[in-house]
Amino acid sequence: MGGLPFTEGHEIFRKTVRDFAEKELFPHQKEWEKGKSFPREIFGRAAELGLFGVVYPEELGGSGGDYWYKVVACEEMIRARMAGMVMDLFAHSDIATPVINEIGNEAQKKEFLVPAIKGEKIGALGITEPGAGSDVANISTTAKKEGSDYVINGAKTFITNGTRADFITLAVRTGDKGYQGISLILFPTDTKGFTAMPIKDKLGNHSSDTAELHFENCRIPARYLLGDENAGFIYIMQNFQGERLVGALMANASAQLTVEDAMAYARQREAFGRPLIKLQVWRHRFADLLSQIEASKCLTYHAVDLFNRKEECVAEVSMAKLISCDLANRIAYDCLQIHGGYGYTEEYDVARYSRDVRLLTIGGGASEIMKEIIAKRFGM
Incomplete structure (x- = not known):
């Protein structure tokens, strides 16, 4: 590639993010690291500054910027000097939600992505399980079709934003063993049978919300299937x-x-x-x-x-x-x-x-x- 494509707009955004990290977040580092958490309101403040919607389309409440705006956000947010907190914010905006923008239908975007960009709903990505980490093709959490619903059973672990998420972009097994039997489902965490337990005793990333999730006969509408079944x-x-x-x-x-x-x-x-x-x-x-x-x-x-x-x-x-x-x-x-x-x-x-x-x-x-x-x- 040639010269770096950072424009005046990128640099204005850089100053905004740097000020947020250094002046609004870093002063709370000791407190939030020791407390192993940070206020939910930080998601709302990040949304106000455009951090969550910077690369999403304007019609969804985003700014429609190129990916170099995301580069700026990543480079400046580390100045908060709380990797755990920063990880939670980016897990929401860059791990749990992009796939909704890519393959979600209009109703799914309206219910989950739009409020996520506004910081009104917090998202998590649920893939890792107690028995399956890097080996994604062998996840065992199941979603069985019953009429117009899916019934979900299983467990996930090391899930960022796990205890405070309003929804989970959840990897489940809807078909046979192997990679061809996996689907993605949008899972509201107020569903009956769902529980989340915080994982507090970690080596680092102390300010991050990390959790183990359990699903016991959780029934959700089939309309929450993301994309095609077994294509997850x-x-x-x-x-x-x-x-x-x-x-x-x-x-x-x-x-x-x-x-x-x-x-x-x-x-x-x-x-x-x-x-x-x-x-x-x-x-x-x-x-x-x-x-x-x-x-x-x-x-x-x-x-x-x-x-x-x-x-x-x-x-x-x-x-x-x-x-x-x-x-x-x-x-x-x-x-x-x-x-x-x-x-x-x-x-x-x-x-x-x-x-x-x-x-x-x-x-x-x-x-x-x-x-x-x-x-x-x-x-x-």
Whole structure:
């Protein structure tokens, strides 16, 4: 691709999002991280600023912007320094709802997508199960047709927004075993027989609402089927591309911020009679990290460019997620190391970052799955 397509409109939006992250969200970091939650009202405020509708059509209440507006949102929201909270917001706007826009009918969009863009309803994506994570084709939650209804039984786990979601874009088995028997259903969480239990004891992403979901004879109208029955696996794979791009963009931006924090620390922290940053070992380490971030950003922007133009980009998106998320974890290690013992305390943000970033190589498709996808795309 040529020069970056950020216009004046993108930069105005960038300032709006940065101010929101730094002035309205970050001041509550300690409280919300310790409390392992944040107010529901934040969804409404994010909607007011256009975060949820930035790439959705105007007729649905969105702004109709290109995907570079989403890039801006991802790069600036990390300045809230609460990966869990940010993950919840993007899980709502970029994981649970895009597939409704792509394959939902007008009634489904009106009932679920429009209020989601307004921040009036919160969405979650329900795929992962206690016995099926990366192996999406083997999910066991069932939806059996009974007259004009589906009756759902089963369980999901590690579901972002799980306890506060108003609806779940839910992967269920409507057919035989394997990928050809999976469907997507829009599931209202006020349905009788549904329960959600919070998962509180996590390594990181403390401010995120993560839950285990249970479905016991939950009866919903068949009109909530998304797209065609037994075609859900393909829809899920297509939906993953946006989720993985968001992951890559946030990995790069948070890595950049963490390196900048570490460089600032190294300028003021002295050892052996001079600032750490004057030691060649650390100057060279920072030079390596900055170069690797820039390379990862270029790869990710290339994938964004293809995605924005609706061109084939599965391999490129998988590469971007693989490289950026692995790199972010290496940067967490190096940047904590330069802080020494202080990095092992909560005094500096690198401790939180090191916990939170570990999820990036697991969620949205593990790094090992990214390698399998890339290998298959190149005929291996």
